[in-house]
Amino acid sequence: MSEALGMIETRSFPAVVEAADAMVKAAKVEFVQYEKTGGGYVSVIIRGDVAAVKAACDAGRVGAARIGEVVAVHVIARPHQNVDEVMELGRKESNKE
Numbered sequence: 001m002s003e004a005l006g007m008i009e010t011r012s013f014p015a016v017v018e019a020a021d022a023m024v025k026a027a028k029v030e031f032v033q034y035e036k037t038g039g040g041y042v043s044v045i046i047r048g049d050v051a052a053v054k055a056a057c058d059a060g061r062v063g064a065a066r067i068g069e070v071v072a073v074h075v076i077a078r079p080h081q082n083v084d085e086v087m088e089l090g091r092k093e094s095n096k097e
Contacts, residue, residue, distance in 0.1 A: 003047060006029065006047070007043055007044070009042070012068035022060045023044070023056035026055055026060070027051075027056040029052050041071060
């Protein structure tokens with residue numbers, strides 16, 4: 001199974017909570033973490049199959065836009081191994097190569 005990372009950044013915490021909820025309800029993805037980056041900007045990160053992550057990000061974008069401002073939506077299909085080793089965005093130890 002190809003793994004992917006999906007990220008949505010919003011300009012409010014309620015919007016990112018709505019995005020996260022919509023994402024995990026829309027497709028079989030794993031909620032990895034959220035990051036507060038300051039100035040009211042918050043990002044949510046998910047992981048899963050490429051198609052599931054794309055579908056979840058689409059649903060998350062719609063959900064977040066109903067509540068607040070969506071700043072960015074991005075999907076990275078098959079992130080490089082070094083990204084996983086350094087950032088460890090939800091990859092389980094058994095999945096590392």
